[in-house]
Amino acid sequence: MDQTNNTISPTTDRAVQPQVEKLPANGQQPVIVVRGLTKSFGEHEVLHSISLHVKKGENLVVLGKSGSGKSVFIKCLVRLEWPDCGTISILGKDLDSLNYQETNDLRIRIGFLFQNAALYDSMTVRENLAFPLRQHKKRMSAKKKEALILEMLDNVGLVDSIDQLPSKLSGGQVKRIGLARTLILQPEVMLYDEPTTGLDTITAKEISELIVKMQKKYHISSIIITHDMICAGITADRIIILRDGIVYAEGSYAQLENSQDEWIRSFFDFSDNINTAQNATGK
Structure with missing residues (x-):
């Protein structure tokens, strides 16, 4: 990985010198490539030369304690925040080279699930799901839109809630x-x-199991920002850990859990329940 600070290798636990990130050797271009991403607010540097990639069909989990830059990182990916320097390529598109229309076209190919789900309180479940179709699929027939709404609700097991308001639903x-x-x-x-x-x-x-189910059904590539280790254990194909704005460690759940670095292990020293969760999903 391209990092200015020394990092801890999850497999050797030795400080290693900065290196150029090695992309997959199978010739397949990653769906997301981030190089040298840096972001500051005033004199406070939140992200420092972050570099990473996400392979097609992969779930990459990003861990980090509060203030490590996780949420700022994901906001940079959708241009809710603008990085100070570095490059971001998503689905082969360099974000810095896109005009306004091209950026909006790309955003349609990227789904962003906010912490609070961001539903419209005054709309029923059906109307909430119909809203993006009305905005972006104007040529789609009403019959096909209804079928798609029902398919998505079936995916999440909530077809019976189609006419409910969000205020009537549980978290x-x-x-x-x-x-x-x-x-x-x-x-x-x-x-x-x-x-x-x-x-x-x-x-x-x-919810974590549902993320994996949708990944497999629709061949989705994902970045999952979380501090929930059960969620990480169920969803992650690969994990990176941020610390003080840099990528401090990278590896599978098992590699990082067995690290000799005490700070890395501190993320995993909480419960044996995660082993059950991992075994249930085959991660």
Whole structure:
């Protein structure tokens, strides 16, 4: 990885010198490539020369303690924040080279699930899911739109809630509806910002399993920002850990859990429940 600071290798636990990030050797271009991403607010540098990639069909989990730059990083990917320097390429498009229309066209191919699901309170579940179709699929027939709405609600197990208002739903149901609405435009890339925040353990596990189910069904590539280790254990194909604005470690859940670095292990020293979660999903 291209990093200015020394990092800890999760497989050797030795400080290693900065190196150029090695992309997949199979010749397949990653769907997301970030190089040298830096972002400051005033004199406070939140991200320092972050470089990473996401392979097609991969779930990359980004961990980090509060203030490590996780949320700022994901906002830079969708241009809710603008980096000070560095490059971001998504689906082969360099974000800095895109004009306004091209940026909007790319955003349709990227799903972003906010922490609070961002549903419209005055709209029913059906109307919430129909809204992005009305905005971006104007030529789609009403019959096909209705079929797509029902398919997405079936994916999240909430077809019976189609005429409910969000205020009548539980927190877990709101998250599911938010995911259904995000997936209705059939994005190639999903960005999840703390998808299990505020949920009880059982519901958080169900949402995590749903993320994996949608990944496999629609061949989605995802970045999942989380501090929930059960979510990480269920969803992650690969994990990176941010510390003080840099990529401090990278590896599989098992590699990082067995690291000799005490700070890395501190993320995993909480419960044996994660082993059950991993075994259940084959991660």
